[in-house]
Amino acid sequence: MNSRARNFLLLVAMLLPLFAWGQSEPPRTIPIREVTVYGRRPMKDIGTVQTRMDSSVLKENVSLSIADVLTFNSSLFVKNYGRATLSTVSFRGTSPSHTQVVWNGMRINNPMMGMTDFSMIPSYFIDDASLLHGTSSVSDVGGGLGGSVRLSTKPASAEGFGLQYVQGVGSFQTFDEFLRLTYGNDHWQLSTRAVYSSSPNEYKYRNHDKKENIYDTDHNIIGQYYPTERNRSGSFKDLHILQEAYYNTGRGDRFGLNAWYINSNRELQMLTTDYSDATEMDNRQREHTFRGVLSWDHLRSRWKIAAKAGYINTWMAYDYKRDPGNGIMTTMTRSRSYVNTLYGQADGELYAGRWLFTASVSAHQHFVRSEDKNIILQQGDRAVVGYDKGRIELSTSLSAKWRPSDRIGFSAVLREELYGRDWTPLIPALFFDGVISERGNIIAKASFSRNFRYPSLNDLYFLPGGNPDLRRESGWTYDAGVQFAVGRDGAYSLSGSATWFDSYVKDWIMWLPTTKGFFSPRNVKDVHSYGVELKADFAAALTEEWHLGAGGTFSWTPSINEGEPMSAADQSVGKQLPYTPEISASLTGELSWRTWSLLYKWSHYSERYTMSSNDLSLSGNLPPYYMSNITLSKQISLRWADLSLKGSVNNLFDEEYLSVLSRPMPGINYEIFIGITPKW
Secondary structure, three states, X not given: OOHHHHXXXXXXXXXXXXXXXXXXXXXXXXXXOOOOOHHHOOHHHXXXXXXXXXXXXXOOOOOOEHHHHHHHHOOOXXXXXXXXXXXXXXXXXXXXXXXXXEEOOEEOOOOOOOOOOHHHOEHHHOOEEEEEEHHHHHHOOOOOOOEEEEEEOOOOOOOEEEEEEEEEEEHHHEEEEEEEEEEEOOOEEEEEEEEEEEEOOOOEEEOOOOOEEEEOOOOOEEEEEOOEEEOOOOOEEEEEEEEEEEEEOOOOEEEEEEEEEEEEEEEOOOOOOOOOOHHHEEEEEEEEEEEEEEEEEEEOOOEEEEEEEEEEEEEEEEEEEEOOOOOOOEEEEEEEEEEEEEEEEEEEEEEEOOEEEEEEEEEEEEEEEEEEEEEEOOOOOEEEEEEEEEEEEEEEEEEEEEEEEOOEEEXXXXXXXXXXXXXXXXXXXXXXXXXXXXXXXXXXXXXXXEEEEOOOHHHHHOOOOOOOOOOOEEEEEEEEEEEEEEEEOOOEEEEEEEEEEEEEEEEEEEEEEOOOOOEEEEEEEEEEEEEEEEEEEEEEEOOOOEEEEXXXXXXXXXXXXXXOOOOOOOOOOOOEOOOOOOEEEEEEEEEEEXXXXXXXXXXXXXXXXXXXXXXXOOOOEEOOEEEEEEEEEEEXXXXXXXXXXXXXXXXXXXXXXXXXXXXXXXXXXXXEEEEEEEOO
C-alpha cells in the first residue's frame, strides 16, 4: 500500500472519534442471515438457478452502480470501458445483448443496440436484484440466451416523514450526493430519491501502449520507459431522480407508480493510443431518459392478478468535434437518437393444492429514430442519414408447477414471442428439483430450455452497415447442480451451490469489416459454451459483539466458436470468443464489532483475447488482473439522528489493468461518505 492509502486511513481514524462524541449506546448485536429450508421453498423457484443480491450489498455506498455490485458479488463478466463509462454484463460466455434486463417488470434493454449500460443504474435506486442464469430466465423473459437480470423497487415501509442524506467525496475531485425523502401511513408509501455524481475524472495511469525514449548527451537512445499520463476528456455529470408512490387499499389491492429520470453528460475518454491534444477535441455523449411504470396487484389467498403499463423516452446525443489546425472546432459527428417505448403486461397466478399455474402476456412497442445530421453531400448540403423504424415485441407464457411431495418439484414453461411480423417457434423450458437429504437441506436440480434472440434495430437498419437479412439467433441450454444450506439459529449459517451448464447458440451475430470500409453484422458463428458456476455464503456470530460474514463465486466458462471457417485464412474456429474470460471469481469478507465494520472485496478475471483468432501479437490479449477494495465504516446513534461514516480504498494494491483494449483504468483511489438520517 502506498503513502496515499496510508494517509487516507489515518485521516479516517482521526475523524471517527469526533463523530462518536455524544452518541447514545447503539445495539451491540446484528442478526445472522437466515438459513433457507428447501423443503418449504417457493414453488415459483422450482429448479431455477438464481443469484440474489443482499440489500446491504446494494446499499453499500452511494457511488456504486449495479455494474460495481455485480463485479464483486457474482460470477458474471462485467466489461468496463473505463471509470464512469459504458459497462455491460455477460452470462456464461455470451455477449451483452444476450442478457435481458427487467426493471419493475419492464424490459430496459436499448432496442437500438440490444444491451444495457449498467453504469447508468445507481445501486441506491434498486431494492431487490437477482440474476436468473441460463434456462431460468425463460420463466421471466425471452431472448436471454445467457440469462437475465431482474431489478425492482419496493415500498419504503415508512411511518410518517423520513429523510436520508449521504455525501461522498473521492479522488479525482469526485462528488457523490444522495437524498431520499419518504412518507408513509397505513395506506400510502411515498418516496423520492435523487443521486448526483460529478468528476473531472483526471486520474493518472501508466500508459503501456506508448514508449518514451531516454537520450544521452549525444542524443543517442540509451533506454525506454512507459510514460505516466492523465486520463483526458473523461469528465462526467450524472443526475438520477426516482419518484415512487404506492397505495394499499387494505383489501388485497395495491397500486404503484415508479418514475425514473436520468440526465447524463459524459465525455468519452481518449484512448491510450491517442497522441492528440485534449484541448483540440470534444468527444461527448449526453442522455435524457425517462422510465415510468404504473402497476396494479390484486391478491387473494389462492390467486393473484396483476397489470402494468409503462413508457420509456430516451434522447441520446453523440458529438465529436476537432480542431483541424485553424483554432476553430469543427463538428465531425452529430448523432441523435430518439427512442419511445410503450409497455403493457398482464399476469395471473392460481394455486390449486400442490399445483401452481401462471399466465403472462406482455408487449413492448418501440419507435426509434437514429440519425447523423453532419453528413455532407458533394454539393455542400447537409443530409440526415439514419433510420426511422418501429417494432412490436410481444411475449406470452404459460407455466405449470407441481410439487407431488415436499421433496420433489417439477415445472414446465411454454413461451412464444413476436418480433415485428415474425413469431418465434415455441420456447419450452423444463425444470426439476428434489431434496437429496433433509440433513443439510441438500437439493439437486436440473433444467433445459430452447431460446431465441432477434437482431437489434441497429443490426438490421444502421447506416452504413445494417443487414436486414440477418437470421435470429437460437440456442439450447442445459443446467444441472446441487445446493445446500446448514446453520444454527443465532450462531452461524452456511450455504452454497454448484452448477454445471452446457449451451449451444447457432447463427451468432457479429459485426465484421467489409471491403467498403465499414462494419456490417453477419450470422457467422455457432458457439458452444459450457462450464461450472460455484457460489458460497457464510455468516457467524463469533461472540455477542463480533460477527463475521463471507461470500464467494467462481466461474469456469470456455466459450468456443464451432462454426465453419469464413475463409481459408479464418483462424477463429475452435478458439475462445473475444473479450470472454475463461475464469472469473469474486470474494467478499466482512468483520463487524459493535457498530464498526471492515469490508474487503476481491475480484478476478483471467486473460481475455481481443481477436477471434486468439492471436497474441499486436495487443491480441489483455492480461489477467486481481482487484481489491476495502471499506471501514462506523454507525453512530445520536439522540436526534443516526449517522454513518465510511472510508473506502479502491484498487487497494494499485493494480495496473485494462478491461477493454486501450481504455485506461484508475489506480488506487479513495472515497469518504458521511450519511445522516434525522429522528423526527
